[in-house]
Amino acid sequence: MPSFNPFTSVAGRNVCTLFEIRLENDFIVFRGNEHEASGQLLKGVLVLCLRESLKVEDVHLRLMGSCRVAWVDGKQTPSGIHNQKMDRTTTILRHTWPPFVGETTHHNTLAPGNYEWPFEFLLPGDTAESVEGLYQTGITYVLKATISRGKLAKNIHAYKRFRIIRTLEPAALEFNHAMSVENIWPNKIEYSVVVPQKAVVFGSNIPLEMRFTPLLKGLEMGVISVKLIEIQEFSVQGYQAPVRSYKHDRDVTSWNLEVTREQHWQDNIEETGQEGWVIKKELPLPKRLSRCIQDCSVHGIKIRHKLKLTVALQNPDGHISEVGYYTHFIF
Structure with a gap:
């Protein structure tokens, strides 16, 4: 997962001292199977701290859930062991919030200071649980925030992973x-x-x-x-x-x-x-x-x-x- 580093302007000075996604909970818990669980609210805030003005096209946030299934299966053949590889990644959940900045125009200047943009999304009760710990195969969820700078400057990104956990209902006798x-x-x-x-x-x-x-x-x-x-x-x-x-x-x-x-x-x-x-x-x-x-x-x-x-x-x-x-x- 990409890590956060200080961002620099074209002139080499630190413009963004902080660009971060903060969640109320890094673990979202569903109780019951996909047919009986209620939806759960994913809630957080996008934080940006600027030392000086920054020209941007927009500031937006996306949610992506991915499933990767991969394995290598060795088959014995007359000429020796032949490895058959399977590796497929599919998107199982996608959501994009309206831009926090730049919804109506692509020419915006953010003044120095601290910004906080709250966001939330109701995850359906049948959302697949996270699967982590396997080699290559798994189900992961990540939030990606982007400050779009335009064609002449590098975009700025922040990432945040969270886990979805599914537990049994107490009544599951x-x-x-x-x-x-x-x-x-x-x-x-x-x-x-x-x-x-x-x-x-x-x-x-x-x-x-x-x-x-x-x-x-x-x-x-x-x-x-x-x-x-x-x-x-x-x-x-x-x-x-x-x-x-x-x-x-x-x-x-x-x-x-x-x-x-x-x-x-x-x-x-x-x-x-x-x-x-x-x-x-x-x-x-x-x-x-x-x-x-x-x-x-x-x-x-x-x-x-x-x-x-x-x-x-x-x-x-x-x-x-x-x-x-x-x-x-x-x-």
Whole structure:
């Protein structure tokens, strides 16, 4: 993103000491999906500070929302690996405010002093959320302010990015339900894994509750390995061709949980009469978008997450068995 620098006149003197876009909020939050969310107001002010007079044609402000979908897919061919590249950028939102200066004439002189021009725009409830943190692919929103100087002088620009965040409605009960996996390995172990609710707040913790009841005398628990996997799916509709798509999984982070009889064994699990190991853990999620982004499905960008759990079992005869399973969730 272009950075702000002092601006100079033709004579080399600093004319603009400040040209900046200021927003009331750098994060615009929509509650609910695109069909149920209310519009949200983007509101701010354009600030200009002049040391001396400045001739301008106009001062205007534009809003642009862009979606970029890009990937490189390596295909094995008889002659080797052939890389197929897709890279497409589309404009998903555009708005231009009437000029703050120069609406009626292109010959204007701004006197020295400080200027503030307020602006606002109601973002529709179905505006796509920002997607940041992926390599090349993403959805971004930027404001661009311009002082048009005419043909004989360079225009002056200021930029401001902001993020659109979409959250679940508190009444979205389908995401508050617990997710559970229950199964039996005959003559070996009975187990259950519970994630108390399907939706997890980004950057918080995943609560995990596990129970293991041995069905084989002398069976012991080994390490439980938990891996967070992000499923990225991108698609582009061709102008005169079928949809092109790409899918990629990336390992976000992992945890190794030590299980011992001293810490986790219970002779009577919650008065059920069963004995076994009970493990309750809070798994901390990454807090940076570059490592893990939110779940979404918008403009050909689909992100999902799942946990892969692998449990090592120490058999009485000394060999190690493993049981594995997945659970999906949203944040």
